Amino acid sequence: MTLRILIHEVRELVSSALTSAGYPLTEFDVSEPPQQAFGDLSCNVAFLLSKHLKKPPPKIAMELAEALRQRIRGSSYILSMDPAGGYINFKANYARLSPAILSHVLSNPENYGYPNFGQDMHIIIEHTSINPNKALHVGHMRNVIIGDTLYRVMRATNHRTTVLNYIDDSGVQIADIVVGFKFAGFPVTPPTKNQKFDQYCGDEVYVKINEIYEKDPQVAEKRKLVLKEIEEGKSEIARFAMDITLRVLQEQLKTCWRMKAHYDLLNFETHIVGSKLWSKAFELLKSNGIAKYETEGKNKGCWVIESKEKKEEEDKVLVRSDGTATYIAKDIPYAAWKLGLVEDPFYYQEYTKQWDGSTLYATSLADVSGSNKSVDKKFNGGEQVITIIDSRQSRLQGIISQVLSKIGVNGNSHKYFHLSYEAVTLSSDTAKEFGIDIGDRQFMHMSGRKGIYVNADYVLDALHAKAYKEAKTRNPDFSDQQLNKIADEISISAIRYNMIKQDLDKIITFDIKESLSLEGDTGPYLQYAYARSQRILEKSEQGIIIAGRTNFAFEQLTHDSEIALIKEISKLDLVVENAVKSLCLKSLAHYAYNLAMTFNLFYEKVPVLREQDNEVRMARLGLVKAFGITLKNTLEVLGITALDRM
RNA sequence: GGGCCCAUAGUUCAGCUUGGAUAGAAUGGCUGCCUGCGGAGCAGUUGGUCGAGGGUUCGAGUCCCUCUGGGCCCA
CATH class of the missing domain: 3.30.1360.70 (Arginyl tRNA synthetase N-terminal domain)
Structure with missing residues (x-):
């Protein structure tokens, strides 16, 4: 019920x-x-x-x-x-309703609130996809958290999920780092001790090489050379570039895992390029009459996609007259692969084990034998493909959807879906910490090139330190290990909630001071409500065993704040359904907050352990337990751990 | 020049998809509540011409149009 x-x-x-x-x-x-x-x-x-x-x-x-x-x-x-x-x-009629609702919750603690409408439908989700030349900053965190929350809620509603992380290992950004090491004298080992390799590459090498380009055009010329070598893929420089890519990637993944993100497959761009996927997709476009060869006009000699609907729109060039492919041409075959429109050219091998015990795979072009054996696994051919990329890519993603809707994606334009979100920018105060005065403006865009951004690890560390200190004052008897574990969970909760509660179409103005808040409308507030509820149950069980019991005199719960809590508990499946069907993840966060707030009110107004009447006390314990189950299941899809103590 | 997104309290945001009852939180300021189930909490107070104008409607923060301001993308 x-x-x-x-x-x-x-x-x-x-x-x-x-x-x-x-x-x-x-x-x-x-x-x-x-x-x-x-x-x-x-x-x-x-x-x-x-x-x-x-x-x-x-x-x-x-x-x-x-x-x-x-x-x-x-x-x-x-x-x-x-x-x-x-x-x-x-x-x-709560005398009837309350027992029906609460006993239903208590008898389904694992999956209460998770409606099974996925029916094993295969959903492919791509997120993260960060250039492997730098560490994650707060903007990337928004992407990871949106993507991972989507994965969690899809999984909870019984969809078959595949999470992809696209690794652009042949782009200019990785070439910049290689130029830094090979031609500008940066040491490959970070000079600062214990510095993460991704931070070293992004914060120092990448920023400084861009400064060098300005002054020394000769070094800038080297970039073209490096790019060419990477594309050809055989030289010592190409191998070096791959080595750097993998080292940065490993550090990036550590940060993502720290936030409890889960992936299934790493898609390497060099593998997509090397797989000849493009020529297959190109044939498909030609045979469907989508790609046209221009014989006159300014695009003479190019292959283009004509835009018939709107005359003002420019035709999109796929292949230039010199035979080189544009960036659109790189993305179309990948998207076609995701949907299963082209034959799968990849082999897959185990890449590493993840924090949650699952295996992360990587694409491969060869059937490798030995320790890295290829596995027979299907990662593509999703009934729905959702790609999480920021709104700057909306135009390109729109073109891709349009093209795909013409080949094989019969009438269902939602099959390939770009889940767009706005940027994370810096608040006026946080910009000041970089020595920048933005005057009357509300925010300032971050810049990787100029080194103006807030690193993800920095935010997590700062949150961790604060949470640790708070937890220690409340639990002076806890061991360092226990406190660290709690601080981990609180810091993740704070950042995940902060990034998911806001509308995707709104620019997040990131303020370092505000982001460190653990009070009010925050993740830790939710965890606190949960911890309070668990403490009541813990204390009660010294005298009374309620474990395993699902029926209590719930009809005797008639106080306003009891009714309000029961009603709030009964809504979870509606909220989850709405979150999936309208891809509105923030509604999960708002529900979690309302649920916790309703419990806190109940906690203030209604005594549980001090209640004299045995039946009423037991019923209230049952309510507290049902609340705990409901909040825990809500937090689970948000990627937040429900803590018994904090 | 063309396209997309945003604008609600001092600040950060819900509410708009599907129009409806007195526009809600958080934070900041001020004031209360711990010998009581954990004060990372609760209660009160302060604070709004919902960017402007027009239209549709019995009824518009919500839908439509125009404009202004800000952001992004393409050329």
Whole structure:
């Protein structure tokens, strides 16, 4: 039993009342009214009918109420119904509802709130995909956290998930680092002790080589040479570049794993290039008449995609007249591979074990025998492909979707979906820490080239230090190991919640001071509510065993804050469903916050352990336990660990 | 020149997909609440011409149009 069933019941009642009162069946909404005083659910059908019936809504509501009143029987979960204004408000019968909801939660602790509508559908999610020449900064964190949360909620709703991380190992950015090492004298080992290799490459080599380019065009020339060698893939420089790529990648993955991100496959760009995927995809485009050869005009000698719909739009060049492919031509075959539109050219080998015990695979072009044996595994051919990239790529991604919709992706434009999000920028105060005064402006964009960004590890470390200190004052008897574990979980929770609670279309103005807050609308607030609930259960179990029991005298829970908590608990599956269907991940965060807040109110108002009446006390313990299950399952999809102590 | 996104309290944001009852949080400021199930909490108070104008509607923060300001992409 969840709120969903109650809503369904109200809908059925209203529908049949419409018929018997002589009104036409029409679409209407059943939702929660803005205030508890109006009831538990509210129906707006009278407003909608008044439009074409030219009758005032309150009058229609009154008439419908008559028909409804006869239908509400004693066996129903609905206690009463009242027309108010034009609304029809319903009050739930919690004496029946509460036992049904709470015993359902208690008997499904593992998967309560996770509706099974995925039905094993294969969803491919790509996220992270950071150039392997630098460490993650806060902007990358947003990408990782959006992607991993999506993966978690898809997995929880029984989708078959494959998470890809695209490694651009043949781009200019990696070439810049190689130039730094080979032609500008940077030592390959970081001169500062214990410096992470990704930070060294990004914070120092990359920033300084860009300064050198400005002054010395001869060094800038070397970049072209290095790029060419990497593309050809055989030389000593190419091998060196791959070595650097893998070392940076390893450090990047450590940071991602620190945030509890999970991946299934690393897709190396050099493998995509070397696999001849492009020529297969190109043939597909030609045979479908999508790619056209221009014989005149400014694109003479190029292969282009014509845009017929809008005349103002430029035709997109795929292959230049000199035979080189554009960046669009790189992305189309990869996208076609994801959807399974071209034959899979890759071998797969085990790359490494991850933090969660799962195996991370990598693409390969050869069937390698020996220790790195290829595995027979299918990573592509998703029924839906979701790519998480920032909004600057919207145009390119739009073109790719458009092209794919013409080949094989029959009519279903949602099969290839670009999940776009806005940038993370620096607040005025945080910009000042880089010695930059941005005047009246609200934010400033980060710049990798100029070294103006906040590293992910720096934020995690700062959060960790703060959480550690706080935890130690509250738990002076805890060991260093215990405190570190707690501080890990709190720091992850703070950053993950911070990055997911905001709308994807909004620029995040990152402020280092504000991001360190552990109070109010934050991840640790959620964990705190959970820890409080677990402490109550822990203390109670010295005298009373409630483990394994699912039925209590829940009908005796009648206090406002008890009812409010039960109602909030009953909504999780609706929230999860909405999060998946509208790809609205922030709604999970908002729900978690509301649930925790509702519990905190209950905690203030209603005593549990001090309750004298044995039955009521037991019922409250059952409620506390059900709350813990619900919050824990919500936090799980957010990638936040529910802590018993903090 | 063309396309996409954003604008709500001092600040950071919910609410807009699907129009509806008194526009909500957090944070900051001020004030209370720990011999009590953990104060990373709770309560109160302060703070809003929902960027501007027009339109649709019985009803617009929400839908449509124009404009302004900011951001991004393409040329």
